[in-house]
Amino acid sequence: MTENPKSSGxxxxxxxxxxxxxxxxxxAVSRTFSAxxxxxxxxxxxxxxxxxxxxxxxxxxxxxxxxxxxxIVALVIGHLENPFYAQVVKQLxxxxxxxxxHILLFTSDPDSHDNTxxxxxxxxxxxxVILAGVTATSKLAxxxxxxxxxxxxxxxxxxxxxxxxxxxxxxxAGERIAQFxxxxxxxxxxxxxxxxxxxxxxxxxxxxxxxxxxxGFHNLMTAYGYNTNSGAATAARLLLGQDDRPDAIFCASDxxxxxxxxxxRRELGLRVPEQVSIVGFDDVPEASSLSYDLTTYSQSxxxxxxxxxxxxDTLSINPSTRQRRIEVHGxxxxxxxxxxxxx
Amino acid sequence: MTENPKSSGxxxxxxxxxxxxxxxxxxAVSRTFSAxxxxxxxxxxxxxxxxxxxxxxxxxxxxxxxxxxxxIVALVIGHLENPFYAQVVKQLxxxxxxxxxHILLFTSDPDSHDNTxxxxxxxxxxxxVILAGVTATSKLAxxxxxxxxxxxxxxxxxxxxxxxxxxxxxxxAGERIAQFxxxxxxxxxxxxxxxxxxxxxxxxxxxxxxxxxxxGFHNLMTAYGYNTNSGAATAARLLLGQDDRPDAIFCASDxxxxxxxxxxRRELGLRVPEQVSIVGFDDVPEASSLSYDLTTYSQSxxxxxxxxxxxxDTLSINPSTRQRRIEVHGxxxxxxxxxxxxx
Numbered sequence: 001m002t003e004n005p006k007s008s009g010x011x012x013x014x015x016x017x018x019x020x021x022x023x024x025x026x027x028a029v030s031r032t033f034s035a036x037x038x039x040x041x042x043x044x045x046x047x048x049x050x051x052x053x054x055x056x057x058x059x060x061x062x063x064x065x066x067x068x069x070x071x072i073v074a075l076v077i078g079h080l081e082n083p084f085y086a087q088v089v090k091q092l093x094x095x096x097x098x099x100x101x102h103i104l105l106f107t108s109d110p111d112s113h114d115n116t117x118x119x120x121x122x123x124x125x126x127x128x129v130i131l132a133g134v135t136a137t138s139k140l141a142x143x144x145x146x147x148x149x150x151x152x153x154x155x156x157x158x159x160x161x162x163x164x165x166x167x168x169x170x171x172x173a174g175e176r177i178a179q180f181x182x183x184x185x186x187x188x189x190x191x192x193x194x195x196x197x198x199x200x201x202x203x204x205x206x207x208x209x210x211x212x213x214x215x216g217f218h219n220l221m222t223a224y225g226y227n228t229n230s231g232a233a234t235a236a237r238l239l240l241g242q243d244d245r246p247d248a249i250f251c252a253s254d255x256x257x258x259x260x261x262x263x264x265r266r267e268l269g270l271r272v273p274e275q276v277s278i279v280g281f282d283d284v285p286e287a288s289s290l291s292y293d294l295t296t297y298s299q300s301x302x303x304x305x306x307x308x309x310x311x312x313d314t315l316s317i318n319p320s321t322r323q324r325r326i327e328v329h330g331x332x333x334x335x336x337x338x339x340x341x342x343x
Numbered sequence: 344m345t346e347n348p349k350s351s352g353x354x355x356x357x358x359x360x361x362x363x364x365x366x367x368x369x370x371a372v373s374r375t376f377s378a379x380x381x382x383x384x385x386x387x388x389x390x391x392x393x394x395x396x397x398x399x400x401x402x403x404x405x406x407x408x409x410x411x412x413x414x415i416v417a418l419v420i421g422h423l424e425n426p427f428y429a430q431v432v433k434q435l436x437x438x439x440x441x442x443x444x445h446i447l448l449f450t451s452d453p454d455s456h457d458n459t460x461x462x463x464x465x466x467x468x469x470x471x472v473i474l475a476g477v478t479a480t481s482k483l484a485x486x487x488x489x490x491x492x493x494x495x496x497x498x499x500x501x502x503x504x505x506x507x508x509x510x511x512x513x514x515x516a517g518e519r520i521a522q523f524x525x526x527x528x529x530x531x532x533x534x535x536x537x538x539x540x541x542x543x544x545x546x547x548x549x550x551x552x553x554x555x556x557x558x559g560f561h562n563l564m565t566a567y568g569y570n571t572n573s574g575a576a577t578a579a580r581l582l583l584g585q586d587d588r589p590d591a592i593f594c595a596s597d598x599x600x601x602x603x604x605x606x607x608r609r610e611l612g613l614r615v616p617e618q619v620s621i622v623g624f625d626d627v628p629e630a631s632s633l634s635y636d637l638t639t640y641s642q643s644x645x646x647x648x649x650x651x652x653x654x655x656d657t658l659s660i661n662p663s664t665r666q667r668r669i670e671v672h673g674x675x676x677x678x679x680x681x682x683x684x685x686x
Contacts, residue, residue: 033466055489072447081628086429093450102463103448104415107436120445123376146398229628258632266633285424285572289601290609291634 013054022050073312074126076106078133079227082255083284087301088132088154095305101127108134122147128312131156133227136163150315152308155299157199157325164315164323166307168281168299168330170200174207174250176332177279177297181248182215183341186277190221190246192235192256201252204281208250221246225256232256236263240270247276248338254280254287254296261292261337277338283330293336303328356397365393416655417469419449421476422570425598426627430644431475431497438648444470451477465490471655474499476570479506493658495651498642500542500668507658507666509650511624511642511673513543517550517593519675520622520640524591525558526684529620533564533589535578535599544595547624551593564589568599575599579606583619590619591681597623597630597639604635604680620681626673636679646671 019026024043031039032047039047050056073096079085093103106121121129122143129136129144132154136144141160144151153165181189191208193201209220223239225232232251236259239246251257257280264270264278272278280287283298307326315321334340362369367386374382375390382390393399416439422428436446449464464472465486472479472487475497479487484503487494496508524532534551536544552563566582568575575594579602582589594600600623607613607621615621623630626641650669658664677683 055486075448080429080433081426083424083426083429086423086426089432089448090423090450093448097450097463100463102467105418105432105436105446105448107433107440120440120443124445143398229632258634262633266636289572290605291601293609 013051013056015056017054018047018050018056021054022046070125070127071101072104072124072126073101074106074121074124074129075103076108076121076129076131076134078108079255080107081229082133082227082253083286084155084253084255084282084301085133087284088305091301091305092130092132092309095302095309122149127316128152130154130308130312136160148319150312150319152311152315154304154308155200157203162323164308164311164326166304166311166326166328167200168297168304168328170203171207173281173297173330173332174204174209175211176207177250178208178211178215180295180332180334180341181250181277181279181338182212182217184248184277184339185342186248186339187217188219188221188244188246188248189217190223190239190249192223192225192232192239192249192251192260194227194252194256195224198252204250204252225251225259227253227256229255229259232259233263236260237267240264240268240276245276248279249276250279250281252281254282254284254294256280257294257296257337258286258292261294272337273339279338283333287333288335295335295338296333298330298333299328300330356394356399358399360397361390361393361399364397365389413468413470414444415447415467415469416444417449417464417467417472418446419451419464419472419474419477421451422598423450424572425476425570425596426629427498427596427598427625427644428476430627431648434644434648435473435475435652438645438652465492471495471659473497473651473655479503491662493655493662495654495658497647497651498543500546505666507651507654507669509647509654509669509671510543511640511647511671513546514550516624516640516673516675517547517552518554519550520593521551521554521558523638523675523677523684524593524620524622524681525555525560527591527620527682528685529591529682530560531562531564531587531589531591532560533566533582533592535566535568535575535582535592535594535603537570537595537599538567541595547593547595568594568602570596570599572598572602575602576606579603580610583607583611583613588619591622592619593622593624595624597625597627597637599623600637600639600680601629601635604637615680616682622681626676630676631678638678638681639676641673641676642671643673 015026015029019029028043029047032044077085104124128150130152135156136151136158138160141163145162151163155167157165189212191205193205212220221239223235225235251260257278261278264276265272270276280294280296283296287294287296307328358369358372362372371382371386372390375387420428447467471493473495478499479494479501481503484506488505494506498510500508532555534548536548555563564582566578568578594603600621604621607619608615613619623637623639626639630637630639650671
């Protein structure tokens, strides 16, 4: 038995080595490096000193195998260029960190049919899978069900069994925006959605259309921006290039509304909101910039993430809990890009 | 021995179970789920069918323990709200995916002294640590050295032994921007940096100042925007509120330049570039938006990530390789936010 086990060779230091050097039990070492486990201050100090002098890192992957908890949550995310999703990543990382958990990140092109990235998720023993801006494949949902891994979607809905979702007030927002724009004296409405297949986008459209129709506005124009800058710009050119162009456009995301605003003002020379009002969705930080000053409907990334993690915990404790559809409260944020109600 | 081992209980299926059901060797199952290992098409098909019917996922964490390669790269990132870093995450995820690797994500507040997030990195057996927009602590660098884990920084420099860095042409960019602005007839220059402590920011300032001074411009104003929107706006108000306000501002990032442009145009009613020219750094997608139309110096996230991964591989193969400072080529991107050279 050597005094300093590290000097005896190239192998990495183990918990046993640390226990020996610190003069404590191996269980004390293990408890020191486990979140929420009790260990005296003096013991903790001895263990940490010994661990540092030996270059020991607790191997959380080894522990994951032993306890079946990796403290790792897989996040599959699409469209990181949209600041809303950058916020989701940041919020998720910060909120998970409080419980000692971390993110294993998978980026996905949400509009491609290549799901290799989503399948790769299951190659790792993760505690849960969170999807943001992408929809679970039936394969992923099935595999997670078999292995008891909770799946929660943020800002996407799913009809698959076992997949929970957290989203903003999509239908209500559509209605509220229609009400606001009608009160502003607009008469010619358009909607720019993400994709035709997106249920989130189509629920916003449904609320918007329902309120418009109940007030006698039946000729709503629709176009799709595919959640990209260039796609939204193309949709804006199409809508605003018509003789009978809209005087109010509701965009399914702030990110697309920025591109629409640029085309309207900088490319076509239209005055916003005098000639065309533009409303977004999300309330990302850039919406309040003086350049865009965007009227929008908020869905807070922090609140969505908080609700998703709560649902993840519920499902972890009781995997037989039914999936839930959770709606997070938002509100109309009135800024300068849309005409105000006429008094 | 059961025909379908899954039916015998609640335990997860193993490689052995899959081999039994597929009628192949356990090694064939293992090879099927290992990147780059050879296995016949027919065997692969049998293995995948058996694995799917048993709900088997190869446990890459268990494999990581056996092979000492986790195929996981830790990424510590600051300022995800800056689209440049969102691009770095996206590029890193996409480029790593090609070699079957994934990101374990740690977000960090780069201006806080709380390094718990950075320390947590070492609790996982990762293949490498990549830092973007944050600087390695000496503790992290030391621990990685002891355990032979490569550390590469993107867009930050470090004097620590063993820490490689990949960055844009900071000094050259500063000189080139000074040259361009002098040619445009500007006479009163300002620089808005990230933080005073940032070597990246101060190298850009050094190049800018050196070229200005060699052309007789000695009264360069400097301010710091702390890499935030509100910090940059405050710096802009300070500089542009003076009687002797600058007619050209070089900002150390596009993200800060957007806030400076908003303050100049929307808050102070200045015409850009007629009354004040604004130049950024990075060339993020938003720089080409019609709202900002920003003249900037490019540093491609794709190229930085590519160089970082190349250096990571070199260090993985030969851990005794000395750390390197790698500079990635960029260029001045001329748009509408700065006056053009007078012919």
